Amino acid sequence: MIGIVGAGAFGTALAVALANGGREVRMWARDPAQVRAMQTARQNARALPGVMLPENLAVEAELAAVLGGRALLLAVPTQALGGLLDRWPQIGARQPLVACCKGVDLASLLGPVEMILARRPGAEAAILTGPSFAFDIARGLPTALTLAATGDASALQELLSTPTLRLYRTDDVRGAELGGALKNVIAIAAGVVIGAGLGDSARAALMTRGYAEMVRLAEVLGARAETLAGLSGFGDLVLTCTSSQSRNFRFGVALGRREAFDPAVTVEGVATARAVVRLAAERGVDMPVTAMVDALASGRITLESAEAHLMNRPLKQE
Ligand SMILES: NC(=O)C1=CN([C@@H]2O[C@H](COP(=O)(O)OP(=O)(O)OC[C@H]3O[C@@H](n4cnc5c(N)ncnc54)[C@H](O)[C@@H]3O)[C@@H](O)[C@H]2O)C=CC1
Numbered sequence: 001m002i003g004i005v006g007a008g009a010f011g012t013a014l015a016v017a018l019a020n021g022g023r024e025v026r027m028w029a030r031d032p033a034q035v036r037a038m039q040t041a042r043q044n045a046r047a048l049p050g051v052m053l054p055e056n057l058a059v060e061a062e063l064a065a066v067l068g069g070r071a072l073l074l075a076v077p078t079q080a081l082g083g084l085l086d087r088w089p090q091i092g093a094r095q096p097l098v099a100c101c102k103g104v105d106l107a108s109l110l111g112p113v114e115m116i117l118a119r120r121p122g123a124e125a126a127i128l129t130g131p132s133f134a135f136d137i138a139r140g141l142p143t144a145l146t147l148a149a150t151g152d153a154s155a156l157q158e159l160l161s162t163p164t165l166r167l168y169r170t171d172d173v174r175g176a177e178l179g180g181a182l183k184n185v186i187a188i189a190a191g192v193v194i195g196a197g198l199g200d201s202a203r204a205a206l207m208t209r210g211y212a213e214m215v216r217l218a219e220v221l222g223a224r225a226e227t228l229a230g231l232s233g234f235g236d237l238v239l240t241c242t243s244s245q246s247r248n249f250r251f252g253v254a255l256g257r258r259e260a261f262d263p264a265v266t267v268e269g270v271a272t273a274r275a276v277v278r279l280a281a282e283r284g285v286d287m288p289v290t291a292m293v294d295a296l297a298s299g300r301i302t303l304e305s306a307e308a309h310l311m312n313r314p315l316k317q318e
């Protein structure tokens with residue numbers, strides 16, 4: 001059995017793909033009304049309307065029902081992960097924990113695996129990340145992801161791979177965590193550029209310079225540059241900066257157009273930008289694109305001054 005905590009878009013998509021791949025899956029949602037609706041309609045109408053839940057995917061109202069399997073996937077937004085682990089001490093005692101989220105925690109400046117290990121020392125912890133929209137995964141479209149764990153991830157890799165979900169493993173947990181977290185910030189910047197009508201060339205420039213600062217910070221924090229060049233960094237950066245399926249990209253487009261954006265939608269890059277600005281300052285790393293996204297998203301600067309600031313930085317070697 002594979003347990004999943006969190007029945008949002010990503011948790012449900014993984015649950016559907018794993019169940020369609022022949023695994024027994026149990027997914028827990030905190031809202032009993034949502035559980036009943038999913039049990040009755042065999043759909044997650046809130047997160048993935050139109051996707052049928054296979055028979056071997058059970059939707060559970062009790063957390064205990066999803067514990068004790070071969071792995072427990074934690075599919076909640078990064079800013080909710082700490083609270084989840086604090087609220088439910090029984091999570092983690094009996095199975096490997098796989099973080100299925102992308103971000104840096106604002107309260108602790110830690111990544112998802114670091115947050116798990118800070119609260120559950122000695123737990124077997126991993127992160128599943130990489131270019132993959134929930135709807136694509138749920139529809140059974142081919143998807144490749146990175147599974148990063150400090151120990152040997154071969155058994156988990158086998159368990160979580162299906163004919164449509166192909167997992168590559170790495171021991172560079174820091175690199176995988178940071179690739180997924182930092183690309184969301186750059187995707188917001190790419191959205192701003194498109195929303196403001198600055199053009200595809202400007203987007204390509206921002207993606208490239210954004211990638212440079214992602215690698216700069218990741219290396220200082222002990223990650224390997226080659227991990228950032230893989231699925232969890234470069235791969236996800238390309239996907240998220242170029243598709244309007246991405247919520248981070250769409251949030252950026254709204255910012256660029258000076259339009260409002262639904263605050264109920266999960267946009268990981270906003271809190272992560274704020275956290276990364278602090279992390280970068282602590283480590284003395286220059287991250288101009290991230291700083292600009294944070295300042296824009298929090299309304300501290302205008303679009304015009306953000307553009308002028310980035311274009312008027314001292315000329316330098318690439
Ligand atoms: N949607 C996508 O295409 C993908 C999302 N991700 C990542 O997955 C993570 C989750 O995102 P989504 O599922 O898309 O967000 P979502 O907003 O669709 O769902 C989040 C779910 O977490 C639940 N939740 C929040 N706090 C909770 C708590 N304390 N206890 C229990 N449940 C809680 C919410 O009720 C909601 O069902 C994010 O870090 C995101 O970056 C990764 C790859 C693809």
Ligand SMILES: O=C(CO)COP(=O)(O)O
Pocket residue numbers: 102130131132133184187236239240245246247248249266267268
């Ligand atoms: O991480 C994702 C795709 O890999 C999903 O991106 P958004 O959270 O921006 O929708």
